[in-house]
Amino acid sequence: MLFNFYPLFKLDRLSSFISLFIGLFSLLTIIYSFKFMQGRKNLWQYYILVILTFVSSVGVVLANHLILLLVFWGFLGLLLYLLINIEENSSLTAKKTFIIVGGSDCLMLLGIGIIYYLTGTFQMDKIKISFTTSYWLLTNISYLCLAAASFAKAGAMPLHSWIPDCAKDAPLPVVAYLPASLDKLLGIYLLARVSLDLFIMNKIMNLFLMLIGAFTILAAVMMALVQHNAKRLLGYHAVSQVGYMVLGIGTGSSLGIAGGLFHMVNHAIYKSCLFLTSGNVEYKTKTTDLDKLGGLSKVMPITYISCLVASLSISGVPPFNGFVSKWLVYQGLIEAVGSSQIVYKIIVFLCLVAAMFGSALTLASFMKLIHSTFLGQANNSIAEKGYNDVSWQMLLPCLVLAIICVIFGIFASQVPLKYFIFPVVGTYTFLGIWSSGLATFLIVLGLFLGIIIFGLSKISLRKDAIFLGSETKALPSTRVSGTEFYNTIKELDILKTIYLKAEKGFFDIYEQGKTLIFGIGKFFQFLHNGILPTYLVWCLLGIVGLFLIFH
Amino acid sequence: MKLVFNYLIFPGFLFSAVVGLISGWFDRKLTARIQWRRGPVWYQNFLDLIKLFSKEIIIPTEAKFTFFISPFVGVCASVIVATMLGRVLVNPSESFIGDLIVLVYLLVIPAIAFILGASSSGNPLASVGASREMKLILGYELPFILSILTIIIKTGSIKLEAILNHQIVYGSHIASFSGIVAFLVAFLCAQAKLGFVPFDISEAEQEIMAGTLIEYSGPLLALFKLTKAILLYIMPIFLIVLFIGKDTSLKFLFLKYIGLITLIILLKNTNPRLKIEQAIKFFWGPVSFLAAVSVILALLGW
Known part of the structure; x- marks a missing residue:
């Protein structure tokens, strides 16, 4: 058809x-x-x-x-x-x-x-x-x-x-x-x-793409690190992860392109999972302000698991899917180095460092998200209400996406790369090795054995309040919210000024464009003051100008 | 079957745990001698572990299920890394599970386990510890990546066996300008990864009462102690494979291992604890600069 x-x-x-x-x-x-x-x-x-x-x-x-x-x-x-x-x-x-x-x-x-x-x-x-x-x-x-x-x-x-x-x-x-x-x-x-x-593509265009990609990764993730709203934080990560895709396509090597395309699919999967889980939280608590949340994992366990899986995926923790695509992008970059002049090499290496370090920063901001939403000390107003998890229509999409994250990670070369990515870019050999199936098998085996031994050894368990020195109960004033995690980084000298500027919209092309256009508008407003003599003067000047031109 | 043997016995779980615990004793003994004390007997760490395993577990009322899982994940991930490094040293011609990048990412998992476990306990002091641990990761990760890239540039490959073979043929990486600078950087990062003084900020006993570990007791605490012990075995081996891998015969391996561990312990015993912002500034400032120098030297072929 x-x-x-x-x-x-x-x-x-x-x-x-x-x-x-x-x-x-x-x-x-x-x-x-x-x-x-x-x-x-x-x-x-x-x-x-x-x-x-x-x-x-x-x-x-x-x-x-x-x-x-x-x-x-x-x-x-x-x-x-x-x-x-x-x-x-x-x-x-x-x-x-x-x-x-x-x-x-x-x-x-x-x-x-x-x-x-x-x-x-x-x-x-x-x-x-x-x-x-x-x-x-x-x-x-x-x-x-x-x-x-x-x-x-x-x-x-x-x-x-x-x-x-x-x-x-x-x-x-x-x-x-x-x-x-x-x-x-x-x-x-x-x-x-x-x-x-x-x-x-030629080399200059490739370099242009790589630089845009690397800059996007770092700048957006640094902004994400200091956000106080879960959805805004995720929004900045939606920007930051684009950097990996652009970077991958910019490498020009088939490994990098495969990585970029695979990262695109992976990103769509875990990011919509993350947004949906934060939607679950919003649906129950009516807020996504990280300062007001905390300790939700007990009341929303399935949401928590999906969010945890998606967070680990986006941070590139093996064996989840985000790691595989980042790993491919890195290899593409390393391959792109092999060729030519020293300047080109240095720029490619800068991009590689930005990409790898960006992934550590991503991990940091997701630890903050997980801590301040699901773990940590519960906010009293939330703890008292006694929530339960949301209904299945909202859990199902989260779970499906989280499961796809795991499958695409563990069976990366058997399923997604084989059926979706290889046919597009052609086959190639990896520079490194990553047998994710085997690694996962060994980790799961270790966990399984550990928990079996743990279960058989009849260790006695006792529940008790948390230990805070002389206090017997955590006071609301001692509550540590995840939003305070990175204040020390925010206070570092150079970063402090950049953050201040960024909060005022200095780096926002839309805000800058708005100022520019309103500035031009003000100029015309100044001209159109509604007084007849002014317009007459303009007419006269115009006629003189025309005369001078067509003289 | 051979894999399972590798993973559980040698060079995986059992071997790395035993070597790690004995190294832990070496640490305690040397520290004691430096402080003019006698120090414990060589099997003291084993006794400590056995004691912990026989105690009851106290679970904080607010704990979540990741509180239980995290210690197991930490041990499993560090054992995988130990197996990878051990296998490449035993037989430098075949590769196992992953390459250098995979290794770097796997090395982060124990730290994630600490953070998630601490956050799950619901204790504010543990939260403070978790945030410090994460900030410390941010600090050392940048120079660590740079020093590893130096090795990748020098070798032209990211496979562990290729890195080792390159050194067997052309001499250790440490014997070059870029190599020695990168080694210094990686050594400092290893100290931070181990959580030793001056970078034991996330556990600071006197200040936040063991921070990330505050709510852990009994077998769960033992598992975290085991993770630390295995890490103490992994980090020197990792440095050996990357930087001083020319001679991998048992005798030299042993000497290099003892030498590195002694260096780590001496650094630990002669420094005060840093504050977290000092540590970040230290790693993002001078150490990253050194690491960048080593990358540029390597690109120039030195």
Whole structure:
């Protein structure tokens, strides 16, 4: 059937596996929404928008015609705007999102126009542009335009600033559905399509991608470290992880590209799991403020387990899936070093260090999240209410995603790499070794033996209050919330000024653009003061100017 | 079956635990001699463990199930690392489970176990300890990664056996400019990974009453002590494989191991405990600078 649409649509290996995951996330989001969105107004609107998003995402992935791709892409931006607007008091965020994503759509249109000028066709599988032609400037511009569109969608810096705001204000299933999973899949799909198929990459463009990736990883994760709101924290991580994908694709080696694509899938899985679990918490406690939460793991055990698995995955702890894709990206970087000049080598190594250190920072901020939501001392107001876990419609998506995290980690080379990633980038040999199945087997064996021995040895257990020196009971004033974990880092000299600037929106391209545009607006406001003589003077000056020109 | 033997007996659990505990005794003995005391008998650590295993467990009322799991996970992960390192030393021609990057990531798991276990206990002091442990990881991870990258640049491979073979053929990495700088950095990071003075900030007995371990008792505490003992065996071996792996005959291996452990213990006994922000500044400042120098030296081929 699909072949009849051939010049317009095309199903290849990359698009088929991405559409598969788009389907999975749409299904899970709809199941989750049944309970979470219950009792809201205009629900029919919400479900129609979700399904339309699904359809147009598949449209983007299957489109083989650049204009068609652009239409679906723009439509997605509009749908995102409408979906964010479903929540009350989120119109400002929705506007910001729409301006950033819509603005990048304009760039994309420009890029597509240049491509048409260079090649004379819109058909994507016929386009193959090299950077070394005589039109190198136009080629560079068109590539950068398309890359900017994909960055805005996926949320790479500097076009990231809508994601943390959106994560905080939009309805939670929407966040888990769009910025966390679908937008990553689509943005990185576009970047991969553009970098691998439409253009023949050169070293400078690769370096550009790698630097953007490395910078995104570090800067976003440093911001995530000091957040006080669970959803904003996750939002910054949704930005930071894009860095690994861009970095992977930027390496230009097939190992790195495989890592980038695999990380895209993994990220979509664990990040939507994390958002959904924080949705469970929000549903029960009506807050995602980390200062007010704590000690929830006893009342929400399944949510806690899913969140723990997803957190360990995103931090790249073996044997979960995030580790495998990061490991592939690192190998891609090490492979990319092998070639040429010393400057190139140093930059690639900087990126490698940023990526590896970023993963430690990720671990740190997730330890904070886990501690302040599920572990630590319970907040009294929460402890008294005696919650229980949420209903199955909300637990099922979390559990399914957590299980996929484990399976994709342990059987990485047997299942996801073999069926989804290898067919796209071709087979290759790893630089290192990681037999995750064996390692997991040994760890599980050790745990099993340990617990058996523990169980058989009849050790007596006794419950008692915690020990605090002379106190017998932990007072509310001694409660340590996870939000205070990294205050010492926040207070370090250089970081302190950067954090202060970042909190004021100094690094937010949207805020800066707003100041610029309002500045220009003020200038025109100054001119239009409504006094007749001023306008007459302007008219006179204009006439004099015209005379001088056409004299 | 051979794998299970490797994992449980040699060079895995049993062997590393015994060597680690004896090294722990060596630590106590040497410390005692430095402080002009006599020190314990060589099997003192075994007695301590046996005693702990026979005690009851006191569970804090607010504890969560990760409180139980964490000690087991810590032991299992460190045993995996011990097995990997041991197998590559016994037979440098085949690889097992993972490469250097995997190893670095596996080495973080015991620390995660400490943090999660401490957080699960519901004790504020344990939370303070957990936050310090995590900050310490952030501190030493940056120079640690850099010093490991130095080795990767010098060897051109991330496989452990390739790193060892490279040294057997071309001489130890420590015998070059970049190698010795990277070794210094990795040595300091190892001290922090072991949680020894001056970096025992997360456990600071006099200040936060053993921090991360405050609520642990009986067999669960014993498991954490065992994790520490195995780590005390792993870290010197790790340094040997990476930096001074030219001669891996039993005699030299033993001498190198004793030498490194003595260095670690001397550093431990001649320094006061740092504050956590001092430790972070130390690792992100001078140590990372040294590590960056070693990377650049390695890129230049020195």
